[in-house]
Amino acid sequence: MKRVITFGTFDVFHVGHVRILERARELGDCLIVGVSSDALNFSKKGRTPIYSQEDRKKIISSLQFVDEVFFEESLELKGDYIEQFKADVLVMGDDWQGKFDNFRSQCEVVYLPRTPSISTTEIIEVVRSTER
Numbered sequence: 001m002k003r004v005i006t007f008g009t010f011d012v013f014h015v016g017h018v019r020i021l022e023r024a025r026e027l028g029d030c031l032i033v034g035v036s037s038d039a040l041n042f043s044k045k046g047r048t049p050i051y052s053q054e055d056r057k058k059i060i061s062s063l064q065f066v067d068e069v070f071f072e073e074s075l076e077l078k079g080d081y082i083e084q085f086k087a088d089v090l091v092m093g094d095d096w097q098g099k100f101d102n103f104r105s106q107c108e109v110v111y112l113p114r115t116p117s118i119s120t121t122e123i124i125e126v127v128r129s130t131e132r
């Protein structure tokens with residue numbers, strides 16, 4: 001049984017999010033997702049996500065290729081989460097390339113290519129630009 005873990009905010013859920021989770025799941029038998037809390041997001045990006053952490057967790061939990069979901073409360077706890085959930089593989093999008101190589105002593109670390117031309121930031125910009 002190979003356990004895969006990944007992390008993300010998954011705000012304004014879109015097809016890029018679906019694709020990374022689908023591909024992450026294919027690397028093992030079970031997929032665990034750490035959804036960044038609102039507080040973590042605020043400290044990281046200086047803004048609160050559009051969707052609340054409860055809604056973001058609810059959306060991720062409803063996906064057929066996701067088995068377990070929890071809140072990621074701090075970036076510093078990644079090693080603890082990997083251990084707690086007994087993960088064999090850590091998957092991240094390649095916008096994080098190289099950033100988590102220090103966990104290679106704990107598990108396999110895989111960076112997957114991002115889906116081009118879609119992002120939460122771009123969606124927000126498009127919506128804003130069509131406001132009257």
Ligand code: C2G
Nearest residue numbers: 007008009010011016020036092093094114115118
């Ligand atoms: N992603 C992707 N393709 C896109 C957009 C996002 O593959 N077009 C991937 C990202 O690479 C990431 C995941 O979807 O692996 C979630 O993206 P974000 O919600 O932007 O996650 P982020 O805010 O980077 O949070 O501990 C790390 C953080 O929690 C990651």
